[in-house]
Amino acid sequence: MIQSAEELKRAAAELALDFVAPGMRLGLGTGSTAAHFVDLLGAKVRAGFKVVCVPTSERTRLQAQSLGIALATLDELPQLDLTVDGADEFDDSLRLIKGGGGALLREKIVAAASTRMVVIADESKHVETLGRFPLPVEIDRFGARATQLQVEAAARELGLSGPVDMRRRGEAPFVSDGGHFILDCGFGALPDPEALAARLVAIPGVVEHGLFLGMASAVVVASAHGVRTLGQAGG
Numbered sequence: 001m002i003q004s005a006e007e008l009k010r011a012a013a014e015l016a017l018d019f020v021a022p023g024m025r026l027g028l029g030t031g032s033t034a035a036h037f038v039d040l041l042g043a044k045v046r047a048g049f050k051v052v053c054v055p056t057s058e059r060t061r062l063q064a065q066s067l068g069i070a071l072a073t074l075d076e077l078p079q080l081d082l083t084v085d086g087a088d089e090f091d092d093s094l095r096l097i098k099g100g101g102g103a104l105l106r107e108k109i110v111a112a113a114s115t116r117m118v119v120i121a122d123e124s125k126h127v128e129t130l131g132r133f134p135l136p137v138e139i140d141r142f143g144a145r146a147t148q149l150q151v152e153a154a155a156r157e158l159g160l161s162g163p164v165d166m167r168r169r170g171e172a173p174f175v176s177d178g179g180h181f182i183l184d185c186g187f188g189a190l191p192d193p194e195a196l197a198a199r200l201v202a203i204p205g206v207v208e209h210g211l212f213l214g215m216a217s218a219v220v221v222a223s224a225h226g227v228r229t230l231g232q233a234g235g
C-alpha cells in the first residue's frame, strides 16, 4: 500500500515513464516530484534506454548529469516530444499553478516547446479551484517594487486581494535561474485564472506567471488508492 508523500510522488513518476519512448526529446521538470522522474529515467538510461533531455533548471541539470542522462540545451533542441514536470496545484481542467520551486519561467518555455506536457503529482495537489497555493509571479529585478504595486492593482481590478510577498532566501530576495525575483501572491481562490493571466502578462515588469493554462495534456496523480491519469497523454 502506497503511504508517504514521497512514495506517492515516486509512484506517479513511475507511471509517467510509460509515456516515454526510445529516442524521444524530453523536457525534464523541476521539484521533488520531477526529481523522482529524473531518478527513474536515469536507471532506464543506465540500462541502455536512449533519450535526450532538456532540463528546466540548474538543479535538474545537475541531477540528470550525475545520472548520465544525455542533455541538450533548448537552443540545440528547440522542439521536444514530451515534458514531464510536477505542479503545485492542478484542477479538473488540467490547469496548473507552478513555480513553488522557482523554475516557472524555464518550465513554461520548455513545456511550450513540447508536443505534450505530462504532469506528475500526488493527490494533495488536486484542487477544485486554483489558488490555495500562492501564485508565483516572476518579475524583472529593475523596478521590482513598482511592478509589485501593479500586480496588486491588477488583482484588485479583478476583485482579488491578499498578500503579495517577495520570495526570500534567508535575508536576500530569491533569485531565479534567469536572474529574476519572484512574488508569491496569496490571492486565494482564482475563479477566472485566464483573466488573471491576461492581466498579469500585460504588466511590463512581469516576466512570467505560474498559471499554466491549456498546457498540460495529462496529469498522472497518485493517491493512497492507486495511480490514475487525468486527460490524454497521447496526441
Ligand SMILES: O=C(CO)[C@H](O)[C@H](O)COP(=O)(O)O
Binding pocket: 029, 030, 031, 032, 033, 034, 085, 086, 087, 088, 097, 098, 099, 100, 101, 102, 103, 104, 107
Ligand atoms: O513548479 C515547480 C518548480 O518551479 C514544481 O514542479 C512544483 O513546485 C512542485 O514541486 P514538488 O514536486 O516539489 O511539490
